[in-house]
Amino acid sequence: MTTPVSDFSDEELVAYLEERLCETESARLEKAMRDSADLRVRASQLLGNQSEEGVSPGAVWARHGLSCPDRTTWSSYLLGLLDDPELVRYAQFHLETVGCRRCRANVEELQTAMTGDPQREERQRRHFESSIGRLRQIIDR
Ligand SMILES: [Zn+2]
Known part of the structure; x- marks a missing residue:
């Protein structure tokens, strides 16, 4: 019932969304996001999207602008x-x-x-x- 992937802090998620994470970490986080609806929801919430639905990285990016x-x-x-x-x-x-x-x-x-x-x-x-x-x-x- 708990999600296994949560070794990313909000700070790291924000850094990712703002493209401040290094390539290696970004790739790692991206992979984690694909596997974890929880991470995706957290990321989307950090972007101000309160949707409870799972949000794909693509949608997160699109919502974020054109990163x-x-x-x-x-x-x-x-x-x-x-x-x-x-x-x-x-x-x-x-x-x-x-x-x-x-x-x-x-x-x-x-x-x-x-x-x-x-x-x-x-x-x-x-x-x-x-x-x-x-x-x-x-x-x-
Ligand atoms: Zn580009």
């Missing part, structure tokens, strides 16, 4: 490993609609780093040509 998914999230996104549809939507929105420069740079770098599997590379190249490449043309015109 950036971290690199772990982006690599999962690139690999198609994000299992939270809301988070995928948010990542797409953030990258393609918002066109966050910081995240685009991150994603490009990750893309470059993810070489070694030609098939995967090809899949990603196609994906980026179809979506991000197109949007980049729009944004950078």
